Amino acid sequence: MSIIEIHNLHKTYTDTSVPVKAVNGINLSIKEGEFTAIVGPSGSGKTTLLNLLGGLDTPTEGDIFIGGMNIKNLTSRQLIDFRLHHIGFVFQSYNLIPVLTALENIAFIMELQGLKKLQRHEVAMKLIKKVGLEGKENFRPGELSGGQQQRVAVARALASRPKFILADEPTANLDSHATEELLNMMADLNKTENMTFIFSTHDKRVMDKARRIVTIDDGKVVY
Amino acid sequence: MITGISWRNLWRNKLRSLVIIAAVAIGILGAVLSDGFMEGMMDQRVNAAIDNEISNIQLHNPDFLLNNDIIYAISQPEQYLEAIRELPQVKGVSQRIICAAMASTAAASAGVTIAGVDPEEEEKVSQISKSITLGAYLNNQQRIPVVIGKKLSDKLGLKINDKLIVTLADSSGTITYGAFLVSGIYQTSNNLFDETHVFVRAKDLGPMLGLTNQVHEMAIALHDNQATQEVFQTLSDQFSSQIKNQKIDIKTWDMVEPLLKSMIEMMTFFSYMFLVIILIALSFAIINTMTMAILERKREIGMLMAIGMTKGRVFLMIMLETFFLSVTGGIIGLLLSYLIVSFYAQHGLDLGAMGSGMSYIGYASTVYFRVNESFYVASVLLIGITSLLSSIPASIKALKLNPVEAIREIN
Structure with a gap:
């Protein structure tokens, strides 16, 4: 069953002297439980596509259906709520809240969702274990390695119980060992939890782990 | 948790926050001590006038x-x-x-x-x-x-x-x-x-x-x-x-000496004006500090908006940070003021050589400080208002942030 349906998607940036067609007529369908890597050269439109999928940017043309809902029709306030409840984000630079501990970073998104403190703590502890950071729950991001921080970011993305996780170049700042560990962990979550992962990446190691690779160039899916 | 984040954010740059907290504390201290001195001086002048010269009420032809x-x-x-x-x-x-x-x-x-x-x-x-x-x-x-x-x-x-x-x-x-x-x-x-x-x-x-x-x-x-x-x-x-x-004509002390009453009102007005001017000056420092803090955390705030934090919560977070910054300084300033005012209310401040000149115009050479409770209440309220208003420019900056641009910066 498709979790994401993209129809004739276009995004043109007009704030430059020459309009830039970052996404130029993409049609794509992503099924629940897929482990998909979106690959392509720099400037090919990977990040723009991910931003559009995440409801962070609005398409110039075309439709994006997530779980059957066309997110193009949502207001900006509804989009914030939609992102909070349906989409998990993992960023290249981890982007954890530096003043919160690992556990609090994970629990924070659940607070935004309105969950009770006890429930937040319980879920966050489970996720800490799931991403292999038991004993590090009270460490602040600055006290964790890059790989560990990215695991916390994955746990935070999972904490909102999203329909899918968007990860933009998640291994770009990690060494090979940390990359391997992170990819194994995400692959494991994909298998055991049936969690849908969509990556944008240049990294060969990510491509090797992916079960589906979508290559885009000049804003179009090439294969 | 937003309250906790705001409080902890305050201490990300300890030196910067401490400088502002100290500035607010010293500003409030200055305003309260100045009021305590002026009120004390006027009290003594009024009491001396009532006790030695006018009494409370007079009857005359x-x-x-x-x-x-x-x-x-x-x-x-x-x-x-x-x-x-x-x-x-x-x-x-x-x-x-x-x-x-x-x-x-x-x-x-x-x-x-x-x-x-x-x-x-x-x-x-x-x-x-x-x-x-x-x-x-x-x-x-x-x-x-x-x-x-x-x-x-x-x-x-x-x-x-x-x-x-x-x-x-x-x-x-x-x-x-x-x-x-x-x-x-x-x-x-x-x-x-x-x-x-x-x-x-x-x-x-x-x-x-x-x-x-x-x-x-x-x-x-x-x-x-x-x-x-x-x-x-x-x-x-x-x-x-x-x-x-x-x-006969009946007059109260302030009708007999209207100048004295005017002086009390003028001193009270100046005390409040002084407090307001200090807080306006401090608000610029607070605005500057908060704007710098927000610009430094642009990516983080963009990320928070991307993962689903509403603009209202972002505003609340920044407002609370500004509030903690101002109120911490305000509380320290008010506590110090209270202690110093209490000390001088009991022991008096001897103006020394300047005091003998003061006594020529009817003022005591030792001033016993007094601060009205209403001045403390007004200080607390004005600090609150200052912090709220000072948080607005930084909040607007943060709210104008586009999460997409923030993510572009991130990646």
Whole structure:
């Protein structure tokens, strides 16, 4: 069953002297439980596509259906709520809240969702274990390695119980060992939890782990 | 958790936050101490004026205040006396005969105001008897005694038991001379008063002026200054016919000395203005600090908006940070102010050499600080308002942030 349906998607940036067609007529369908890597050269439109999928940017043309809902029709306030409840984000630079501990970073998104403190703590502890950071729950991001921080970011993305996780170049700042560990962990979550992962990446190691690779160039899916 | 994040964010750059907290604390300290000093100074001036010069309420012949001529007296003062004394708020009533005179010794002379009083009645109304530094206060056993201020004694070279000659005009306008023996020398916080006011017994002065059963002033002292308006109203109602017939005029201390009241209002106004100016100046520093803090955390705030934090929560987070920054400084400032004000309220601040100059214009050389509770409350409210307003520019900056641009910066 498709979790994401993209129809004739276009995004043109007009704030430059020459309009830039970052996404130029993409049609794509992503099924629940897929482990998909979106690959392509720099400037090919990977990040723009991910931003559009995440409801962070609005398409110039075309439709994006997530779980059957066309997110193009949502207001900006509804989009914030939609992102909070349906989409998990993992960023290249981890982007954890530096003043919160690992556990609090994970629990924070659940607070935004309105969950009770006890429930937040319980879920966050489970996720800490799931991403292999038991004993590090009270460490602040600055006290964790890059790989560990990215695991916390994955746990935070999972904490909102999203329909899918968007990860933009998640291994770009990690060494090979940390990359391997992170990819194994995400692959494991994909298998055991049936969690849908969509990556944008240049990294060969990510491509090797992916079960589906979508290559885009000049804003179009090439294969 | 947003409250916790805001509080912890405050300490991400400790030095920067501490500088602002210290600035707010010092600003508030300055404003409160300045108010404490001014209020204390005015309190002492008002108390001295009430205790030594004016008392709480005065009754006069309406023309006396305009002209100060001794012919404008209250006749048969006993018709008012009993009614006034019956009021429970009244501590004492002093009937005074007042005239202008030239006081002379062999060496020098000076213009003075002579108050002829009943020593016992006057003792209940004014603090002159308690301000005697040499000799004794007026009593009925002495022969033609006079109590003079220290400043006048220095000016005329008078000592205890020296003779003071006074030249004055009696009720018929005839120049009369009289001699008094200095029985006591008093000293108040008002040098000018000390130099120009002498006290004698009414029973000595009245015959010299040719006045019988007449007084120029009935000074009423109350147990509590707060009751002034109430007693004024009661007396005004009770003596309404005499007031209507222009036989007497009743005035409260601030009606007798409107300048004093204006000065109190002006000082209060300046205190609040000073506080507001300090807070406006501080708000610029707070705005600058918060804007810098937000610009440094642009990516983080963009990420928070991307993962689903609403603009309202972002605004709340920044507002709370600004609030904590201002209020922490404010609390420290107010606590320090309270301690220092309490210390100087008890021990007083000796103005030293400057104080002697102050006493020429009626102010004490040692100032006992006082700060109204309302000033503390106003400070707290204004700090809150300042923090709220100061958070707006930084919040607007954060709210204008586009999560996509933030993510582009991230990646």
